[in-house]
Amino acid sequence: MRTLFLPPLLLLAPLLLAPPANLWGGAAEALSVVRLEAPRTAARGEPLLLRCTFDLEDGPLYTVKWYKDSREFFRFSPQERPQLRVFTTEGVDLDEHASNATHVRLRSVTHASAGKYSCEVTEDAPSFLALIDLAEVHVVEIDVNAGPPKLEGVHARYRLNEEVTAVCRGPWSRPPAQLTLHLNGHYVNSSSLVRHLPPEERADGLLRPAVKLRARAVAGPDGRLRLRCTAALADAYHMVDEKNAMLVRGRGSTPTATEPSAPLGAADDFPPPTVPEPVLEVASGATLTPPVLPMVLAPALAPPLLLLLPWLLESLLGG
Ligand SMILES: *[C@@H]1O[C@H](CO)[C@@H](O)[C@H](O)[C@H]1NC(C)=O
Numbered sequence: 635m636r637t638l639f640l641p642p643l644l645l646l647a648p649l650l651l652a653p654p655a656n657l658w659g660g661a662a663e664a665l666s667v668v669r670l671e672a673p674r675t676a677a678r679g680e681p682l683l684l685r686c687t688f689d690l691e692d693g694p695l696y697t698v699k700w701y702k703d704s705r706e707f708f709r710f711s712p713q714e715r716p717q718l719r720v721f722t723t724e725g726v727d728l729d730e731h732a733s734n735a736t737h738v739r740l741r742s743v744t745h746a747s748a749g750k751y752s753c754e755v756t757e758d759a760p761s762f763l764a765l766i767d768l769a770e771v772h773v774v775e776i777d778v779n780a781g782p783p784k785l786e787g788v789h790a791r792y793r794l795n796e797e798v799t800a801v802c803r804g805p806w807s808r809p810p811a812q813l814t815l816h817l818n819g820h821y822v823n824s825s826s827l828v829r830h831l832p833p834e835e836r837a838d839g840l841l842r843p844a845v846k847l848r849a850r851a852v853a854g855p856d857g858r859l860r861l862r863c864t865a866a867l868a869d870a871y872h873m874v875d876e877k878n879a880m881l882v883r884g885r886g887s888t889p890t891a892t893e894p895s896a897p898l899g900a901a902d903d904f905p906p907p908t909v910p911e912p913v914l915e916v917a918s919g920a921t922l923t924p925p926v927l928p929m930v931l932a933p934a935l936a937p938p939l940l941l942l943l944p945w946l947l948e949s950l951l952g953g
C-alpha cells in the first residue's frame with residue numbers, strides 16, 4: 635500500500651535535483667515540438683531519407699543528435715568545429731553531403747538498417763532543454779519477379795460438405811509476407827482449418843511463406859465457393875489470388891487441369907475437419923418437436939382402442 639504514495643514524490647525528485655531554468659526565473663524554453671519523419675518501410679538497396687523538424691521559436695540550437703537503436707550515429711553542433719560528427723554504426727551508410735541539422739540520408743539500406751531511429755534536439759543555454767522523437771523503419775526485400783500469391787489445389791467443383799484442401803504460397807521476400815485466407819468472404823484463422831507451414835528459404839535469404847486450408851465445401855452468397863488468399867508485407871506489397879468453385883449435387887470433384895494439387899509438406903497433421911451439424915429445414919414454421927409417444931404407440935394401440943370405442947361411447951352417453 636505504501637508504494638501508492640511514492641510516485642508523486644518520485645515525480646518531484648528530478649525537479650528538485652535539476653530544476654529547469656524557467657522554474658527559477660530563467661527564460662521560458664522556446665523548443666516546443668520535435669518530429670521525426672521516416673518511411674515505415676524501406677526497400678533494401680534504396681536510399682533512406684529521415685527528416686527531423688523542430689521549432690526553436692528563434693531560440694539558439696545547441697545540438698541535433700541522431701540515433702539508431704539508441705546508438706548515436708550523427709551529430710550536428712552549429713557552434714562547434716567541425717559542426718558535423720559521424721559515428722560508425724552498423725547498417726548506417728551515412729551520406730554526409732546530404733545530411734545536416736534537419737536531414738539525414740543513408741545511401742543504401744540493408745537488413746541491418748532496420749530499427750528505431752530517433753532525433754534529439756537540444757536547445758542552447760540556459761535551458762538545455764532536449765526533446766526527442768522516434769520512428770521505426772522496416773527494411774523489406776521482395777524478389778524482383780514476385781507476382782501475386784498462388785492458391786493451389788482448388789478444384790473446379792465440389793459437393794456440399796466435401797473436403798476442400800488448398801495451399802496458398804506467398805512471394806519470395808524478407809521478411810516473409812503475411813498470408814490471410816478468406817472463405818466466402820469470411821476471414822479464416824481457426825487453427826482447425828488453417829495451418830501456417832514453415833516458410834521455404836532460398837540461398838539468397840529470401841523466404842516464401844505458405845498456408846494450408848482444410849475445410850468443408852459450403853456455398854457463399856452467390857451459390858459458389860470463393861477462396862481468396864492475400865499476401866501483404868508492410869506497405870511495400872499487397873496482392874491477392876482468388877479461386878471460385880461450383881457447388882454441385884451428387885457426383886464429386888474434378889481437379890482442373892491447370893491446378894495440380896500442391897504437395898502438402900511435412901506439417902500435414904490436421905485433425906479431420908468437423909462436419910457441420912445437419913440443418914433440418916422446416917416449412918412454414920412447423921415445430922420440430924412432434925409428440926413422440928403417440929406416434930410410436932398409435933399404430934399399436936389403435937386397433938384395441940377402435941374395438942373399445944363403441945363400449946366407451948355407450949358408457950359415456952348411455953349411463
Ligand atoms: C539539409 O539537407 C537537405 C537535403 O538533404 C536540404 O534540402 C536542406 O535544404 C538542407 N538544410 C540546410 C539548412 O542546409
Ligand SMILES: *[C@@H]1O[C@H](CO)[C@@H](O)[C@H](O)[C@H]1NC(C)=O
Pocket residue numbers: 823824825
Ligand atoms: C491467427 O490465429 C493465430 C492463433 O490461432 C494467432 O496467433 C494469429 O495472430 C492470428 N492471426 C491474425 C491475423 O489474427
